[in-house]
Amino acid sequence: MKNNITIKEIAKMADTSVSTVSRVLNNSPSVSKEKRERIKKVIANNNFQPNMLARGMVSNKTQTLAVVVSDINNPYFTDLISQIEVISRKNNYTLLLINTMTASKNAPEVNVQLEIEAFKNISERHVDGVLLLGGEIDRDLVDKTYLNSLNELNEQIPIVIIGQKVKGCKALFVERDQFLSAELITQHLLALGHKRIAFIGGEPGIKVTTQRLTAFKKIMNIYSQIDDKLIILNDYYSQSGYDGMNHLFDSIEVLPDAVVAINDRVAWGIFRSLQDHNLKSPDDIAVGSCDSFPNGEFMVPRITTVNQHNESLGKIALHYLFQLMNHDVLENTEETHFPELIIRESCGAKKTE
Amino acid sequence: MKNNITIKEIAKMADTSVSTVSRVLNNSPSVSKEKRERIKKVIANNNFQPNMLARGMVSNKTQTLAVVVSDINNPYFTDLISQIEVISRKNNYTLLLINTMTASKNAPEVNVQLEIEAFKNISERHVDGVLLLGGEIDRDLVDKTYLNSLNELNEQIPIVIIGQKVKGCKALFVERDQFLSAELITQHLLALGHKRIAFIGGEPGIKVTTQRLTAFKKIMNIYSQIDDKLIILNDYYSQSGYDGMNHLFDSIEVLPDAVVAINDRVAWGIFRSLQDHNLKSPDDIAVGSCDSFPNGEFMVPRITTVNQHNESLGKIALHYLFQLMNHDVLENTEETHFPELIIRESCGAKKTE
DNA sequence: TATTTTTGTTTAAGCGCTTTCAAATACAAT
DNA sequence: ATTGTATTTGAAAGCGCTTAAACAAAAATA
Numbered sequence: 001m002k003n004n005i006t007i008k009e010i011a012k013m014a015d016t017s018v019s020t021v022s023r024v025l026n027n028s029p030s031v032s033k034e035k036r037e038r039i040k041k042v043i044a045n046n047n048f049q050p051n052m053l054a055r056g057m058v059s060n061k062t063q064t065l066a067v068v069v070s071d072i073n074n075p076y077f078t079d080l081i082s083q084i085e086v087i088s089r090k091n092n093y094t095l096l097l098i099n100t101m102t103a104s105k106n107a108p109e110v111n112v113q114l115e116i117e118a119f120k121n122i123s124e125r126h127v128d129g130v131l132l133l134g135g136e137i138d139r140d141l142v143d144k145t146y147l148n149s150l151n152e153l154n155e156q157i158p159i160v161i162i163g164q165k166v167k168g169c170k171a172l173f174v175e176r177d178q179f180l181s182a183e184l185i186t187q188h189l190l191a192l193g194h195k196r197i198a199f200i201g202g203e204p205g206i207k208v209t210t211q212r213l214t215a216f217k218k219i220m221n222i223y224s225q226i227d228d229k230l231i232i233l234n235d236y237y238s239q240s241g242y243d244g245m246n247h248l249f250d251s252i253e254v255l256p257d258a259v260v261a262i263n264d265r266v267a268w269g270i271f272r273s274l275q276d277h278n279l280k281s282p283d284d285i286a287v288g289s290c291d292s293f294p295n296g297e298f299m300v301p302r303i304t305t306v307n308q309h310n311e312s313l314g315k316i317a318l319h320y321l322f323q324l325m326n327h328d329v330l331e332n333t334e335e336t337h338f339p340e341l342i343i344r345e346s347c348g349a350k351k352t353e
Numbered sequence: 354m355k356n357n358i359t360i361k362e363i364a365k366m367a368d369t370s371v372s373t374v375s376r377v378l379n380n381s382p383s384v385s386k387e388k389r390e391r392i393k394k395v396i397a398n399n400n401f402q403p404n405m406l407a408r409g410m411v412s413n414k415t416q417t418l419a420v421v422v423s424d425i426n427n428p429y430f431t432d433l434i435s436q437i438e439v440i441s442r443k444n445n446y447t448l449l450l451i452n453t454m455t456a457s458k459n460a461p462e463v464n465v466q467l468e469i470e471a472f473k474n475i476s477e478r479h480v481d482g483v484l485l486l487g488g489e490i491d492r493d494l495v496d497k498t499y500l501n502s503l504n505e506l507n508e509q510i511p512i513v514i515i516g517q518k519v520k521g522c523k524a525l526f527v528e529r530d531q532f533l534s535a536e537l538i539t540q541h542l543l544a545l546g547h548k549r550i551a552f553i554g555g556e557p558g559i560k561v562t563t564q565r566l567t568a569f570k571k572i573m574n575i576y577s578q579i580d581d582k583l584i585i586l587n588d589y590y591s592q593s594g595y596d597g598m599n600h601l602f603d604s605i606e607v608l609p610d611a612v613v614a615i616n617d618r619v620a621w622g623i624f625r626s627l628q629d630h631n632l633k634s635p636d637d638i639a640v641g642s643c644d645s646f647p648n649g650e651f652m653v654p655r656i657t658t659v660n661q662h663n664e665s666l667g668k669i670a671l672h673y674l675f676q677l678m679n680h681d682v683l684e685n686t687e688e689t690h691f692p693e694l695i696i697r698e699s700c701g702a703k704k705t706e
Numbered sequence: 707t708a709t710t711t712t713t714g715t716t717t718a719a720g721c722g723c724t725t726t727c728a729a730a731t732a733c734a735a736t
Numbered sequence: 737a738t739t740g741t742a743t744t745t746g747a748a749a750g751c752g753c754t755t756a757a758a759c760a761a762a763a764a765t766a
Contacts, residue, residue: 002508004479006722017746022724030744047505049477053409054722057751062406067450072435073647075426082425085452094474097420097450099438121447124402126357152400155355238651265648272651294426295618298591298625300653359752370716375754383714407752410721 005048014042025050056126064127065321066096068118070134074236075293076310077133080162083314084131091322096127100135112136112143119153129321130159132171138207142166158324160317164207172324174317178290181306181339182212185260185288186219188304189347194258194286198230200244200270201262209233209262212290216260230256241269249277256285258347263291264305267346271299282348292342302344309337358401367395378403409479417480418674419449421471423487427589428646429663430486433515436667437484444675449480453488465489465496472506482674483512485524491560495519511677513670517560525677527670531561531643534659534692535568538613538641541657542700543576547611547639551583553597553623554615562586562615565643569613583609594622602630609638611700616644617658620699624652635701645695655697662690 011018016035023031024039056062065088069077085095098118100111115136122130136146151170153159159171164178189197199216202209220226232247234240241261248255261267267289274281281287281301289305296303312335319333364371369388376384377392409415418441422430438448451471453464468489475483489499504523506512512524542550552569555562573579585600587593594614601608614620620642627634634640634654642658649656665688672686
């Protein structure tokens, strides 16, 4: 492995001092034109790359953002990350990626420990900012030790969390309205004449699930009634939708008219289960979802779902993070998006009694 | 933002020298038991985290691996990354993520430039190793400047590439057999009695596509014949499959018996197109794919595809990377996996003439 | 008791940069 | 020539850590 050339050697070759070279590297003004040119030439000829560690030591800036994500295999998160990556790169930041896999059902203590270690790691690395996407913070009851550790990191480095606000957490939150999304799809199904509606998917004890389920129940209580046997939680994957729907077939006498899935992937599993029982959506059972995933328009049937405008979520989060990093007074972005119903096929047309 | 405590202050508080504190941090032997305990206590009480930048400066180790990936929204890559992340973390490495988005069809020069800048960034950051997943390296004709830049980085930092070997590239390659995967699915379709077979998806000029297409043609030439009008390349997404199949409906008099899709996502688009034309797979047109994606078993119809054993690819790549980083003599992993046909529903049963 | 060896500790140099401060040079105005 | 001012430059300190080398104290050997 080749040793890297240093600023010292550049200085020697350009017959000047280290400080002057440093000045041209940082575009400091007070360097004479000819000297600047000469130094630049030497830098280019030798393909010199300043060592960021050394720079970071003195400037206290690493040009690095940490992204802590609970499940990098979830398209919702990768979508966010790719947004974040592009904007970061444009602003000269590189991402440190930490996948805490909280979504996989480890024992809660394990997950907590994993994330706390991530915070420690981040602290040691002196990144300039932190983005937290999902994980322990999403639980209805956030672990106390965890919260302390997060707040402690927040004293050192600004943190922006994409998720639902947590009491006692001092980081900045960027929220989506999880209630409204579930309300929209439930209302839509009711408006189409469906009465007996199931709710499938999502993990108990996780805020998103709790909030969507609460909204579902609220709307159902107003316009119809709830059958608790039709509520089946588990997680956010297709398997969960498949198992959930199969369970209904196995355990219920009267099937529901419609199903609300926690997201499109769960809906996918539900479609598969329906097909296995020679039933079709929407003709036999309508299916709507609360969270639009890519390629929903190619599903069979094309899925009716709720778009949560994830496309600008990363941008907003970074907007705030950069402001925190600059110690700016926080200034609102204009981008407040409301969830939006995407009507396709899977809920069917108006049902005539 | 709180200032971090330093080793110097710890030393003062523990009434000892900086070097002794450093020794207990690094588990060096020659520290008396009582002093070690005392120092450890002070460290714990003050929640001291050694500054990794400073450590990196002197040790020339950053405990960081760079992952350069061309499309983080592609489940194939996120799957790899999550494997890589887990193993790295266990070995005390954190990932620097760079998404070059080559998969999006920028002008080639733009992509090349983007990756070259990524290499520069990586070089500045003095990471300990680099993993390259897709991108420019996947082209049939790799750009010369790009290759130079990659080789140059490789002089400084060990690089492992998951992809097809490139002549003149000095990094280490971990390959999958792209020919065999396409052969398997093509043979399977032929064995079931299908004769007129289309090939949809993939990007021209990209190695994976070229190799799979070559294999497809080879097998077709032996057992049947090729109709060039049935070969439609584009990219790797569902839209591409949808458009491709629609194009066949619009432009061809005699539809094919079967289709080979470049991957499951493209197949998904094909299914949607078939449905739009009131056709069904496998009954009307059989569809097989070369590259298994998660949840294929929930598709309607359940897709017959080829498993390329991605589940151990990341592990193997890291195995080699760690060896390179240790300047070990390269030692083979025992894990040579061959692609494997997963027979589900979408190719149908044996066709009777 | 003197001498060597072992063990524990500190001092100091240095990793590659940035930045302060003081010195040197240039130029203009007197 | 003399002074004042503005512009360039370089020496040196320091960022937080590791580590080689020097030193001191304790233990082992003669």
